[in-house]
Amino acid sequence: MLKMAASAGKIYCRLPKSKLALFANLNIFRKDGIALRYVANERQMHSSASYLATIKLDMPSLSPTMEKGNIIKWYKKEGDTVSPGDVLCKIETDKAMMDMETEETGILAKIIVPADSKDVPIGSLIALLVEEGDDWKNVQIPAEAAAKPPSKPATETPTPVVTTAAVPASPPSAALSSDHGDHRHLVGPSVKKLLQEYNISSNDVPATGPAGALLKGDVLNYINSKKLSKSVTPPAASTPSTPAPKVEPAAAPGANYIDIPLTSMRRTIAKRLTESKSTIPHAYASIDSNMGALTELRKTLAADGVKISVNDFIVKAAALALQRSPKVNAIWANDGPKLSQSVDISVAVATPNGLITPIVKGASYLSVEQISSTVKELSGRAKEGKLLPHEYQGGSFSISNLGMFGITEFSAVINPPQLAILAIGTSRTEASMKGNQLKMTVTLSYDSRGLNEVEATRFLEEFRNALENPQFMLGGTNLDSAAEAFAF
Amino acid sequence: MQFFRTFRPLGNNTVPLKALQGCSYSTATEAVHNVTPYKLHRLEEGPKTTVTYGRDEALKYYRQMRTIRVLETTAANLYKSKIIRGFCHLYSGQEAVAVGMEGAITHEDSVITAYRAHGWTYTRGADVRSVLAELTGRKTGCANGKGGSMHMYAKNFYGGNGIVGAQVPLGAGIAFAHKYKNEEKVCIALYGDGAANQGQIFEAYNIAKLWNLPCIFVCENNGYGMGTSMARSSASVDYYSRGDYIPGIWVDGMDVLAVREATRFAKDYALKNGPIVIEAFTYRYHGHSMSDPGTSYRTREEVQEVRQKRDPIGKFKDVIVQAGVVSEAEIKKIEEEIKKEVADAAELAKNDPELPPEELYTHVYMDPPPNFKIRGCDDSILAATR
Numbered sequence: 001m002l003k004m005a006a007s008a009g010k011i012y013c014r015l016p017k018s019k020l021a022l023f024a025n026l027n028i029f030r031k032d033g034i035a036l037r038y039v040a041n042e043r044q045m046h047s048s049a050s051y052l053a054t055i056k057l058d059m060p061s062l063s064p065t066m067e068k069g070n071i072i073k074w075y076k077k078e079g080d081t082v083s084p085g086d087v088l089c090k091i092e093t094d095k096a097m098m099d100m101e102t103e104e105t106g107i108l109a110k111i112i113v114p115a116d117s118k119d120v121p122i123g124s125l126i127a128l129l130v131e132e133g134d135d136w137k138n139v140q141i142p143a144e145a146a147a148k149p150p151s152k153p154a155t156e157t158p159t160p161v162v163t164t165a166a167v168p169a170s171p172p173s174a175a176l177s178s179d180h181g182d183h184r185h186l187v188g189p190s191v192k193k194l195l196q197e198y199n200i201s202s203n204d205v206p207a208t209g210p211a212g213a214l215l216k217g218d219v220l221n222y223i224n225s226k227k228l229s230k231s232v233t234p235p236a237a238s239t240p241s242t243p244a245p246k247v248e249p250a251a252a253p254g255a256n257y258i259d260i261p262l263t264s265m266r267r268t269i270a271k272r273l274t275e276s277k278s279t280i281p282h283a284y285a286s287i288d289s290n291m292g293a294l295t296e297l298r299k300t301l302a303a304d305g306v307k308i309s310v311n312d313f314i315v316k317a318a319a320l321a322l323q324r325s326p327k328v329n330a331i332w333a334n335d336g337p338k339l340s341q342s343v344d345i346s347v348a349v350a351t352p353n354g355l356i357t358p359i360v361k362g363a364s365y366l367s368v369e370q371i372s373s374t375v376k377e378l379s380g381r382a383k384e385g386k387l388l389p390h391e392y393q394g395g396s397f398s399i400s401n402l403g404m405f406g407i408t409e410f411s412a413v414i415n416p417p418q419l420a421i422l423a424i425g426t427s428r429t430e431a432s433m434k435g436n437q438l439k440m441t442v443t444l445s446y447d448s449r450g451l452n453e454v455e456a457t458r459f460l461e462e463f464r465n466a467l468e469n470p471q472f473m474l475g476g477t478n479l480d481s482a483a484e485a486f487a488f
Numbered sequence: 489m490q491f492f493r494t495f496r497p498l499g500n501n502t503v504p505l506k507a508l509q510g511c512s513y514s515t516a517t518e519a520v521h522n523v524t525p526y527k528l529h530r531l532e533e534g535p536k537t538t539v540t541y542g543r544d545e546a547l548k549y550y551r552q553m554r555t556i557r558v559l560e561t562t563a564a565n566l567y568k569s570k571i572i573r574g575f576c577h578l579y580s581g582q583e584a585v586a587v588g589m590e591g592a593i594t595h596e597d598s599v600i601t602a603y604r605a606h607g608w609t610y611t612r613g614a615d616v617r618s619v620l621a622e623l624t625g626r627k628t629g630c631a632n633g634k635g636g637s638m639h640m641y642a643k644n645f646y647g648g649n650g651i652v653g654a655q656v657p658l659g660a661g662i663a664f665a666h667k668y669k670n671e672e673k674v675c676i677a678l679y680g681d682g683a684a685n686q687g688q689i690f691e692a693y694n695i696a697k698l699w700n701l702p703c704i705f706v707c708e709n710n711g712y713g714m715g716t717s718m719a720r721s722s723a724s725v726d727y728y729s730r731g732d733y734i735p736g737i738w739v740d741g742m743d744v745l746a747v748r749e750a751t752r753f754a755k756d757y758a759l760k761n762g763p764i765v766i767e768a769f770t771y772r773y774h775g776h777s778m779s780d781p782g783t784s785y786r787t788r789e790e791v792q793e794v795r796q797k798r799d800p801i802g803k804f805k806d807v808i809v810q811a812g813v814v815s816e817a818e819i820k821k822i823e824e825e826i827k828k829e830v831a832d833a834a835e836l837a838k839n840d841p842e843l844p845p846e847e848l849y850t851h852v853y854m855d856p857p858p859n860f861k862i863r864g865c866d867d868s869i870l871a872a873t874r
Binding site: 058063086087098103122123 | 561564565567568569570580773779781783788791792795
């Protein structure tokens with residue numbers, strides 16, 4: 001710290017006293033830790049008598065999330081006096097129009113970024129102030145501002161941080177102790193490239209540019225005088241201007257992922273589900289059913305040698321409920337819901353290739369036994385991939401049952417153009433005043449364009465009534481499914 | 489060098505005792521200043537309205553106020569360059585309150601304030617670099633970079649408190665400690681016109697008066713509680729009288745000498761009689777915090793008018809220059825020194841190292857046993873503390 005103060009003093013003492021503080025003020029805007037003391041460069045002081053002390057105004061961050069902003073309008077013009085609290089310009093941030101105020105006193109000497117400038121990154125120089133009484137017309141524009149256009153990409157700004165601020169242990173001596181360290185930031189892209197290519201430190205090259213800027217000519221002279229040749233080390237990734245030697249993709253490091261080739265079935269599923277989730281306003285409703293009666297009934301049937309799964313009853317219950325609340329048994333086509341003539345229930349079946357939904361057609365007219373055998377037959381062929389298109393395309397309603405896997409409850413994605421899908425959870429034992437009860441939660445996902453809450457609720461009530469009174473589901477016609485479909 | 493002494497107040501506010509016209513060096517060593525009359529509540533007699541001050545004091549107060557102003561401007565700029573993040577409440581406009589009060593108390597007296605703490609941290613003895621480094625979150629900050637804008641501390645300065653109004657009962661507690669230990673010290677507990685309407689303020693008033701604690705309750709009335717003007721938030725805007733049974737003084741908070749005189753009176757009163765309320769009528773130039781542009785509930789013209797007519801620094805400069813105590817050239821020199829000092833401090837504050845992550849687990853317990861470990865936010869973390 002002492003060392004820094006001493007060296008800073010050395011620089012300052014060459015300046016007229018009245019300018020002293022202003023110089024010191026210059027670097028407070030820099031985020032990269034490089035002192036902007038180039039104005040205090042000794043050679044500059046001696047050669048340029050008309051030099052003016054400037055206060056640099058940077059693009060401010062006027063909202064916490066602002067990265068760049070648009071300058072809409074300057075309220076002050078060059079030559080205007082500025083005092084604390086004055087509004088200089090109107091800036092559009094990512095959120096709002098804001099006025100930029102200043103706390104400085106002086107004359108607005110130079111507007112570097114004019115009105116109607118878009119995407120000015122924060123921290124870039126937008127204007128220069130000089131002290132009152134100074135000849136503002138002769139203000140010197142820093143090479144930094146002249147070299148970089150105002151619409152430079154924001155990514156350029158943080159690069160110096162990496163190179164210079166990485167030495168926090170001894171910042172004062174590293175950043176400020178030497179005079180020749182001051183113009184290091186004043187290198188243009190071409191100079192930077194040369195320095196990198198020839199592996200030269202900018203400190204070694206005598207700079208002759210305005211305000212101590214290092215010019216390309218300086219570097220070329222230096223290279224010629226020292227007879228240097230290009231360094232072997234390839235330029236770092238920071239030279240995007242040379243796209244030719246592009247590294248091969250195979251050699252790309254960090255391959256932490258394994259690509260799985262997409263089957264067309266998976267691709268279709270992805271497309272349809274994305275379409276569903278992004279275009280259908282999904283709404284959800286859940287209901288609990290008491291499974292006690294159904295369990296008893298299944299026990300009785302099992303004793304008679306009839307094996308019917310819970311899923312078969314669920315399909316039947318859904319079919320009955322659809323019959324009683326027909327608005328749910330519909331598809332969305334041509335911008336409106338269309339009631340389906342028959343109750344065709346798509347039953348989701350997991351196959352090695354993904355989910356497929358074979359259809360139990362005319363389910364409301366089938367007996368539970370018929371449903372059972374149909375589902376068994378269809379899912380068997382589904383797993384072998386032997387379903388015919390008409391056996392899984394269409395359908396007016398879907399059921400997805402994860403109960404056998406122990407899932408308590410879940411929400412399914414609607415299978416367009418259908419209006420609703422029922423997600424079935426597992427049966428679980430719940431303590432109640434009447435002793436232990438077997439409960440099952442189902443969740444209806446429905447298209448709220450075609451169905452409202454009342455209709456969805458109505459359907460769920462019917463579904464629960466059917467499940468809780470399973471004896472009524474044992475009825476059915478004696479027709480086979482084909483005849484049933486024909487009869488409809 | 490001879491000078492003659494007079495305490496006879498004249499018509500104008502400032503009476504030069506010794507001013508050499510046309511000379512760039514000031515030689516007057518003392519001057520008299522008439523302050524805006526105080527308003528008193530339950531007091532027969534108030535502080536003196538004619539204030540004497542010396543050249544050294546004038547220089548000191550000017551330097552302190554100016555430093556706070558430049559410090560806050562620098563903080564605003566660093567914030568707008570995203571070097572300071574998070575909360576940041578600036579003191580610009582209110583400098584005369586901290587500097588004036590500090591002029592009447594000693595560093596043995598205690599101070600506690602709210603989140604607008606940068607100026608007070610500086611006057612309490614923390615240097616500019618440690619305040620800026622605290623804002624930039626560096627090791628060299630006055631709270632090791634762990635506190636930031638709202639949680640700065642110094643000797644006998646109890647923060648920097650983020651919870652609006654909560655510092656006032658704490659201040660009464662500090663005053664209680666002074667009384668309990670039979671110390672001849674007071675505690676200054678500061679709050680804003682916004683917090684003045686909180687219930688806990690009145691609870692603190694009550695216990696302080698009940699036990700006659702040496703506490704000076706200071707309402708820094710800058711006119712706006714966040715974005716609400718005092719007239720829209722307070723049934724009574726006479727904050728100096730709202731202690732009811734506690735006497736109060738209204739003072740022009742833009743006049744550093746008036747604030748000093750009122751504080752001197754209040755300290756004397758508090759040590760003898762118990763609590764007293766001071767309302768320092770002041771103004772804030774910036775928004776409530778950095779996320780408030782500060783112009784949606786007041787006009788820009790209003791702010792500019794205060795800056796021109798009531799600015800505590802500009803006005804004080806006029807007073808001392810007219811009195812011949814300090815010359816324009818000296819002022820200029822001080823301003824340049826301050827600009828350089830703050831800019832250098834800012835440079836250091838930007839480059840000082842940050843605390844390592846292990847420091848997250850330190851300063852949690854007072855004097856923990858050796859090898860004591862504490863849990864992090866997740867059970868797998870068991871870190872050493874000290």
